Structure formats: C-alpha cells, structure tokens
Amino acid sequence: MRDTVDFGIDLGTTNSAIAVVEGGNVSVIKNNDGWDITPSAVWIPKEGRVHVGRQARDRVEHDPANATAEFKLEMGLADSRKTFANAGASLSPPQLSAEVLRSLRADAAHHTGTPPESAVITVPAAFALNQNKATIEAAELAGFTSACPLVQEPTAAAFAYGFQDATDRAYWMVFDFGGGTFDAALVSKRDGDLRVLNHAGDPFLGGKLIDWALIERLLVPAAAAELGLADMRRDNPQWRGNFAKLKRAAEDAKIHLSRRDQVEMMIDLNDANGNPLTLEHTLTRGELDAIAEPFYVRAINLCRDAIAEAALGPDDIDRLLLVGGVTLSPGLRERLADPRHGLGIELDVSLDPTTVVARGAAIFASTVRIPRSKTAPVPAGQFAVELSYEPSVTNLQPTVGGRVRGSSGAVSVSKSGSGSGSGSGMDFTGYTVTVNNPDGQPPFHSGAISLNAEGVFITDVALTPHTTSKFFVELTDPSGARCELTSNTLSITHGDVEFGGVRLAHSLGIQLAEQVFAPMLRKGATLPTSVREVFRTSAALHRSDADAAIRIPVIQGERSRADRNRGVGLLEIRPRDIRIDLPAGSEVEVTVEVDASSMVTVIADVPLVQAQFEAEINLDYIRAKDPEELRDILDEAEGRLAALRGFVADAGSADAERRLAKLDEERSVRTAREQVDASAVDNGAAATAEERLRDLQAELDDIADAVGLPGLVRDLRSALAEAEELVRQQGETADRQELAAIQSRADEAINAQDSVAVRGLIDRTGSLLFELERRSPDWSVKLFYTLQEMLRASGQAGPLIQEGHRAIAANDRQGLDAVNQRLYRLLPKDEQDKVVWLGRA
Structure with missing residues (x-):
C-alpha cells in the first residue's frame, strides 16, 4: 500500500497524460497505443461502448454526432452537455472528463498492478471556482477512492524543471500555452526552496482559438471562393461535419508547420446536398504566424504583467520554461526570444512540453500523503499506528512521530505482568517500537524506542540520498512478544528541492x-x-x-x-x-x-x-450567457470603444493611448466578435466570449478612467458640497456620521487616483442626498414625477398618474403618498429592491 499519492495527471484540453514517482524517479505511463499522451476525446458509438483517446479523436472528424473533444473549456457550466446520438446518452463536461481520467487510471493499473486510489490532477491557474469544483467531481466519477488534490498547471511544470535542475539560485518563468488555456508562473529557486511568486493567465486562451481563427479568417473564405460554399457558417448546424473536418485539418497543419515552412492542405468537404468537395490550400508558416500573432501578444503581455507585479524585469529572469503544444511553434519561439516584441528571456526546452505538467504533478504527488482514517476501529487482537512525518524532505535525518492504538478488546500488560485497561484507555508503558529500512544504503535500524503511556513515540531516521526510503514500524509488548501492527509503513523521499506550496491563483x-x-x-x-x-x-x-x-x-x-x-x-x-x-x-x-x-x-x-x-457558494448552476445577451454586451463595448477613441485623441493621455494600442495589438474586439458569433452552437465559445468581454469592458474602464478621472473628482466634490449643505440644514447624527465616512474615503480614493472608488463614492453620496431629500416637504411630489418618468411606457400607470396630478393640484399629501405606493409596486422587482451594502471598518 502506498503512503503518498505518487500519481500525477495533466487533464488537458487537447491531450492528457499520467505520470508516477517510483523509488524517487518520475516516469510517464504509456497508454495502450504506446503513447505518452492520450487525446482528451470520447466516442460512444452505441450504448455501453465508450472509447477514449486516439480512436475517439479520429471519430470527432468523421462521426461528430457520436464523438466529442475539447470539453475542458466547458467545465463548470451547468447547461453544457454532449449528446451521443447512437447511444441516446447525454454527458456533462465532468462526466466526459471522468471518462478520460478513468482511461488514464486504467493505464496506471496496467503499469503498477493496481489502480491508484488517488492522483494529483492539474488545473489551469486561471480556472475559476466552478471549474475547479467540476474537476474534483470528475475525479470522483472516475472511481478514485481517495480525494484527489488539485495543483495549478504552471506550478506542476515548475516542479518538474526544479526536480531535474541543479541550479541553486534562479528566477524562472513558466510559459504554458496549451490547447485551451494559457498560464504563466514566476518561480524563484533559492538554496533548494522552489516557490511560485506570481501567476497570470487566461482560461480561454489556447491553441483552440488559433485553430478557429485559421478556419474563420482563412479556410472558410477559401471554401467560399473556390468551392462556392458562400453560406457555410459555424453557427449553422447544417455545416457541423464540415467544420469538424476543418478543425482537424487546422490542428494537423499547425503541427506540420512546426517543422516545415508550408503545408499542402487537402480537406474533404460536402456541399449543402451532401455532394463531396475537396478544398486545396497551401498554408505557409508566415500566414499561421500572422493569424496567431494577437494570441501570442496577449500571452506575452500577461507574462510582462506578472513580472512587473513581482517588481522584476525580463532581465531578472534566467530562463523561460516552455510548456504546452503551442510552444512547439517556431514563430512563437522566435517572438519570445526577441527582447522588443517578446520577452528576451533564454528559452528552456529541455523537457517534453506535452508531458512536463504530468511529470511535475507526479513529483508534487510524491509529497502528498494519502489520507487515512484515524478513527477506524482496530481489529481484535491487533494494533494500529498513526504516523506523523513529511513525505518529502531535503535533509537526510528527518523526524518521525507516531501514536499506537489498540483494539477495543486489547489488554495491555505492565512490566509486573498484570493486565490493565482496554481500547483507547490502554497503558502502553513497557511497549517499544523499532523503525527499520533494511534496503537502505546503508540499512537503517532505530533500536528499541519506548512508548509513553498514551502510545506516543518520536525518533529521527536516516535516509538514502536522492531516493525514496521505505520504513517499517514493528511493535513489541513488555514481555518481548511481537504484536501485529497495521498501517505500519512510511516512505520518505530525499531531494535537493523543497516546494513552497500551492498558491492562491485569484484574490x-x-x-x-x-x-x-x-x-x-x-x-x-x-x-x-x-x-x-x-x-x-x-x-x-x-x-x-x-x-x-x-x-x-x-x-x-x-x-x-x-x-x-x-x-x-x-x-x-x-x-x-x-x-x-x-x-x-x-x-x-x-x-x-x-x-x-x-x-x-x-x-x-x-x-x-x-x-x-x-455564504451560499453555489457553483452548480453557473451557465453560459445567452448569445443575444453576449451580442448586446459586445455592441455596448464596441460603442464605448468608438466613443473613447475620440476622447483619447482630444485628451492627449499617454496612458490611455498605450491601453488603446494594447487592445488593438491583441485584436480583442475581433476575437470577442468571433466567439460571440459561435456561441449559439458552442458553449465553450460562449464561455470564451464572456471572459473576453469582461476583460474588454475592464480595459475600457481603465481607458475611460485615464481620460475622465479629473471630471469624476469634480463630480464627487460637487456632490459632497451639496450633501454638506443639506446635512447642515436638516441632517441628523447618522447623516453626519455617513458624510464624515464618505469624506474620509473620498480623500483616500482621490489621493490613490482610484477612479473606481471615486465613482462608487459618487453613487454613495447620491444615496445620502436621496435620503436627505426624502425628508423634505416636497418629497412626495418629486417622487411622483420620478416614478412617472420610470413608468412612462407602462399602460397600467396611466390612471394612477392622472390621479396623482389631481392630488398635487388639491395639495392632498396623503392621497399622493398612496398613489406613489401603488406606482412603486408597478416597478420591476429588481428596481424595488432596497439593498443595504457593507463598508470596510
């Protein structure tokens, strides 16, 4: 039985892999095809038959109704499912991921003889909580019997490089560009301590986006021009088969262009009547790089941000560790090496970028103990030991502690030979343990270690350098008789690197x-x-x-x-x-x-x-936004961007101009538009579009703030001056306290140039003004005209508005209040809600 998890799984968008640490050495486990990697694809041709891997990946192109891939991008979305027509089955992304994990677990069982009860599974550092939870659910569905810890992919890659690198002091950056996600991690290695200093990433930036850009911007126009397929669109289900073939062809072409300057593409398609057509196109490396450039730029910008947040510069980073299939592209490598357009950091490709994450996950797994129940009953006549130790250390004489428990019917024997007590109340005086490693170099034997009355002991052990040492604990009673002891083994791995732990990826x-x-x-x-x-x-x-x-x-x-x-x-x-x-x-x-x-x-x-x-943290009902809602957000963002271009030109703000240039360089709007267009038929595209639009709106906020902060400050000060006058005239103690709190926060926000806080304080001051005005004698009249404006389009409000005008003419305050209450109830519920917010103490 293993003491530590030892198995690591890279659950990837395009490919997955599993590795294991045995005897201090890490190796990638091959699948039934003899491959190190298993395509993350599932094919269910009929009920009860599930295929995972290479065969399934081939079927995505030829049998899209019964095969699927790239479902990792939809993890955590409650409304995402794949229907398999022949089997009449419908599976969620966690269920599909579970099939991949189940296949990898079977490969591990074939390799070691027994299926692992646990594995460390990697996730992108940029994954949100619902995506992490979906990954944990997939592990449970796959049959793992113990909890499977999660570790971020770039962190795992750093472990793999740190495990085989002898450098004592260095800064590294992990550049992990995979099939569906991008992650960067800034890593420090100091005197054997490997620590992740900062993360950056995008959970929807990967090779898949480059594939679709090739299709949408190059191959579809070519098919329209050469084959007459002018109406072939991704959002039309009629063309699903054609797009599956185009997607596979784009992936294969990228792979070939990592070794060639151009590739001849011949893609078998069908017209609207099902007649076969062949698209012939010569794709050059230059064309690929031109299409991929905005995605490369975004990844590089994320790295620059991560380095800057750590108060470092590219010159401080010793090596750039390349991870993920996209990093095989010569065009990307050339750009990364360029100090002006890339990062200018020395590239390290010493480990296979397609398996390095799995290797690192296994190394991390060798430092994680498999949880054992401390309350499980001990069989009659036996004893159990609960051990305390670090499974991975850098020193050669670590400390091991333990506590021996007896069965409920066990009887302890004192030195005088009289029996006493049973169960958890046993007196272990006179009992001894030994801790032995007969296979150590040299063999280790601790000698007899006395237990205290509660069965506790502690000792130092000696390790064999740079390997895993396995120890056996043996129990002897006061008479010298050997006792049967369960859970009595432990393994400790000695290495030159100590890991600083998993880091929180998002505030x-x-x-x-x-x-x-x-x-x-x-x-x-x-x-x-x-x-x-x-x-x-x-x-x-x-x-x-x-x-x-x-x-x-x-x-x-x-x-x-x-x-x-x-x-x-x-x-x-x-x-x-x-x-x-x-x-x-x-x-x-x-x-x-x-x-x-x-x-x-x-x-x-x-x-x-x-x-x-x-808090209700319900991660089970998060859904992709509706395509129409996404389009509305996109239209709003495009309108804001167009308006801001004019403001920036007039304002002459260097910061705003720099931010606009970054948006243009990353082609943010075009990418968002393409994903919105595809969202009707692809939940992964909908999730990508939502993430892109959220980032785009945030960037537009920053541009607007750079241009408009002086105006916001003027608005806040004007509102505060008005509030001061009203508080002086009619304010109560609570009003004066609220005004003082806003004024204090306003000074902080203005000094910090925090436009978000300034804008929020303008709203908060407006709420105070609203409350003060509500107490004025003419409040009912003001409220009536406000409600009239809000309900202008409501047919139900007409008679009430006429009644309100009559009450105003008659100076009937009580009657007008009654009208206002009835008008208020006509408002949508979300406009009626009165929310009490919190302020930091």
Whole structure:
C-alpha cells in the first residue's frame, strides 16, 4: 500500500497524460497505443461502448454526432452537455472528463498492478471556482477512492524543471500555452526552496482559438471562393461535419508547420446536398504566424504583467520554461526570444512540453500523503499506528512521530505482568517500537524506542540520498512478544528541492458599498489559508422592513471594480434572520477559508445579534450567457470603444493611448466578435466570449478612467458640497456620521487616483442626498414625477398618474403618498429592491 499519492495527471484540453514517482524517479505511463499522451476525446458509438483517446479523436472528424473533444473549456457550466446520438446518452463536461481520467487510471493499473486510489490532477491557474469544483467531481466519477488534490498547471511544470535542475539560485518563468488555456508562473529557486511568486493567465486562451481563427479568417473564405460554399457558417448546424473536418485539418497543419515552412492542405468537404468537395490550400508558416500573432501578444503581455507585479524585469529572469503544444511553434519561439516584441528571456526546452505538467504533478504527488482514517476501529487482537512525518524532505535525518492504538478488546500488560485497561484507555508503558529500512544504503535500524503511556513515540531516521526510503514500524509488548501492527509503513523521499506550496491563483474578497472589490486574501497566498476581517454596515436593517437585506457578494479576481470580476457566492442577512434591528455601523465579521484545492468557504458573524451566516457558494448552476445577451454586451463595448477613441485623441493621455494600442495589438474586439458569433452552437465559445468581454469592458474602464478621472473628482466634490449643505440644514447624527465616512474615503480614493472608488463614492453620496431629500416637504411630489418618468411606457400607470396630478393640484399629501405606493409596486422587482451594502471598518 502506498503512503503518498505518487500519481500525477495533466487533464488537458487537447491531450492528457499520467505520470508516477517510483523509488524517487518520475516516469510517464504509456497508454495502450504506446503513447505518452492520450487525446482528451470520447466516442460512444452505441450504448455501453465508450472509447477514449486516439480512436475517439479520429471519430470527432468523421462521426461528430457520436464523438466529442475539447470539453475542458466547458467545465463548470451547468447547461453544457454532449449528446451521443447512437447511444441516446447525454454527458456533462465532468462526466466526459471522468471518462478520460478513468482511461488514464486504467493505464496506471496496467503499469503498477493496481489502480491508484488517488492522483494529483492539474488545473489551469486561471480556472475559476466552478471549474475547479467540476474537476474534483470528475475525479470522483472516475472511481478514485481517495480525494484527489488539485495543483495549478504552471506550478506542476515548475516542479518538474526544479526536480531535474541543479541550479541553486534562479528566477524562472513558466510559459504554458496549451490547447485551451494559457498560464504563466514566476518561480524563484533559492538554496533548494522552489516557490511560485506570481501567476497570470487566461482560461480561454489556447491553441483552440488559433485553430478557429485559421478556419474563420482563412479556410472558410477559401471554401467560399473556390468551392462556392458562400453560406457555410459555424453557427449553422447544417455545416457541423464540415467544420469538424476543418478543425482537424487546422490542428494537423499547425503541427506540420512546426517543422516545415508550408503545408499542402487537402480537406474533404460536402456541399449543402451532401455532394463531396475537396478544398486545396497551401498554408505557409508566415500566414499561421500572422493569424496567431494577437494570441501570442496577449500571452506575452500577461507574462510582462506578472513580472512587473513581482517588481522584476525580463532581465531578472534566467530562463523561460516552455510548456504546452503551442510552444512547439517556431514563430512563437522566435517572438519570445526577441527582447522588443517578446520577452528576451533564454528559452528552456529541455523537457517534453506535452508531458512536463504530468511529470511535475507526479513529483508534487510524491509529497502528498494519502489520507487515512484515524478513527477506524482496530481489529481484535491487533494494533494500529498513526504516523506523523513529511513525505518529502531535503535533509537526510528527518523526524518521525507516531501514536499506537489498540483494539477495543486489547489488554495491555505492565512490566509486573498484570493486565490493565482496554481500547483507547490502554497503558502502553513497557511497549517499544523499532523503525527499520533494511534496503537502505546503508540499512537503517532505530533500536528499541519506548512508548509513553498514551502510545506516543518520536525518533529521527536516516535516509538514502536522492531516493525514496521505505520504513517499517514493528511493535513489541513488555514481555518481548511481537504484536501485529497495521498501517505500519512510511516512505520518505530525499531531494535537493523543497516546494513552497500551492498558491492562491485569484484574490478573494467581498463587494463594498461603493461597488468596489475589497480583497481579503490576495493572489499568491499559500494554501490552505484563512483570513478574518471586520466590516460595518453602511445603513440600518430594520426587522419591520421585509424587503430589506444585507447582501455581501463574494468576489474572485483582481479588478478594483467588483462587477469586472467573477462573482462566486453571496452572503445574505434578512430581517427574519435577526432578533433585533441592526443600526448603521454594526460590525460584521467575515471569515474566508480556502483549502489546498482552492475550494472556498465564507462565513459572516454579526456579534450584535449573536448570529452566524454561511455564504451560499453555489457553483452548480453557473451557465453560459445567452448569445443575444453576449451580442448586446459586445455592441455596448464596441460603442464605448468608438466613443473613447475620440476622447483619447482630444485628451492627449499617454496612458490611455498605450491601453488603446494594447487592445488593438491583441485584436480583442475581433476575437470577442468571433466567439460571440459561435456561441449559439458552442458553449465553450460562449464561455470564451464572456471572459473576453469582461476583460474588454475592464480595459475600457481603465481607458475611460485615464481620460475622465479629473471630471469624476469634480463630480464627487460637487456632490459632497451639496450633501454638506443639506446635512447642515436638516441632517441628523447618522447623516453626519455617513458624510464624515464618505469624506474620509473620498480623500483616500482621490489621493490613490482610484477612479473606481471615486465613482462608487459618487453613487454613495447620491444615496445620502436621496435620503436627505426624502425628508423634505416636497418629497412626495418629486417622487411622483420620478416614478412617472420610470413608468412612462407602462399602460397600467396611466390612471394612477392622472390621479396623482389631481392630488398635487388639491395639495392632498396623503392621497399622493398612496398613489406613489401603488406606482412603486408597478416597478420591476429588481428596481424595488432596497439593498443595504457593507463598508470596510
């Protein structure tokens, strides 16, 4: 039985692989085809028959109704499923991934004799919580009997390079450009300590995007011109077979162009009536590089950002470690080596980029102990030992501790020979253990180690350098008789590198009152970890107001504007949950916990009412946005971009001009448009489009902020001056406190040039002005005209509006209030909600 996990799996978009550490050495396990990699494809030709790997990958082209691939990009989307027509089956992305994992597990069983009970599985560093959760679900469905830890792909690659590199001090950057995702990791190696300093990445930037760009921008126009297929579009299901063939041809052409200057493509297609056609096209390396350039540029820009965030420059990085199939492209390698257009960092291709992640995952797995139950009953007449040790160390004399337990019916024997006690209350005085490694170089024997009364012992052991040493623990009773001891083995691997642990890939926190993201755990924190922070409510919550609520959105990301990050959960406190009213300024203690696989728990404590609330982090209902919604967002973004170009030209802001140039260089809008067009038939494209549009809107925010910050500051100061006057005239103590809090935050935001916070404070000041005006004698009239404007298009509102005008003419305040209440109820529910936000204490 293994003590450590030892198996590592790279669950990739295009290909997957499994590796294992045995005797301190790592090796990639070959599949039944004799390959190191297994295509991440599933073919189900009929009920009860499932094929995974090369054969399935071939069928994606020829039998798209019963085969599928690249489903990793849809992990975590509740509405994504693949229907297999012949089998009448419908599988989700986690179920499809489980088939790939099950195949790899079978390969491991063939290699070692038994299927592994656990494996470390890699995920992109840029994966969101729902995607990580879907990966864990896939491992459970695949039949692994113990929990499978997750580790980020670039971190695993760094482990693989660190394991075989003798350099004592260096900075590396992992450049992981795979089939569906891009990740970069900045790594420090110092005197045997390997530590990930920073991550950057894009969960939807991969070779798949380059394939589709080749198809949409080159092959489809060629088919229209040469074969007359003018109406062939990806979003039309009629052409699904043709696009499957074009996709395979694009992939194969990229592979050939890694070794040639050009490739002759001959693609068998069909016209609308099913008649065969052949598209012939000569694709050159230059054409491929021109189409791939925006994607290369985006990856390079992400690397530059990661280096800059770590307060380093490209000259400080010793080597660029290439990972992923896309890095085989000569054009990309030439660009990366160029200090002006790339990174100018020495390239390292000493390990196979297609298997290095699996190798690194296995190395990490050899440092992770398989969890064993500490409460399982011990069989009658036997003993068990719970061991405490580090499975991977850099010193040659590590410490091992343990505690021996007896069965419920076991009787201990004291030195005097009298029996005593049983079960957990046994007295182990007089018992001894030995810890032995007969195969060590030299063999190791600890000698007799006395247990204390509770069965605890501790000792140092000697390791054989640069290998895995396996030890056996033997128990002897006071009479010298050997006792049967279960779970009595341990393995410790000695190496020159100690790993600094898995890091949090995205900052986690909550959304504040000003729509500002308040990070509580920063990206890069070592996992597992937790943090507790105190916040205060910015307004009162009354038990009598059934529609009110304290809602605390839980956010994942790096943008200061909350809605430009991913929402992953919601803490909600309603009047029914509390025993007394919560005044403004009440403390709310928020605790965020993240486990070693990046899964999150968020809890809020409200000391005033002695109540605790756990966030609903429901990751099972996240869906791809509707194509029409995506198109609306795209249209809005394109409109904003066009307007901003004019503003930037007039403002002469160098920062804004630089940001615009970056958008153009990465072809962000064109890529987003292509993915939106494909979203109707491809959930992966919908997810890609949503991510692209979120990034695009955030970039447009930054451009607008660079141009408009002075104006925002003027608006905030004007609103504060108006609020000061109203507070002076009619303000209460709570109003003065709120105004003082806004003024304090305003000074901080203006000094920090934080336009997101400034904009949020303008909204918050507006809410204060609204509350002050509500108390004025003419408030009912103002409210009536506001509601009239909001309901202008509502046919139901006409009679009420006429009644309101009559009440104003008659100076009937009570009647007008009644009209306003009825008009208010005609508003959509989301416009009625009164939300009490939180402000940082």
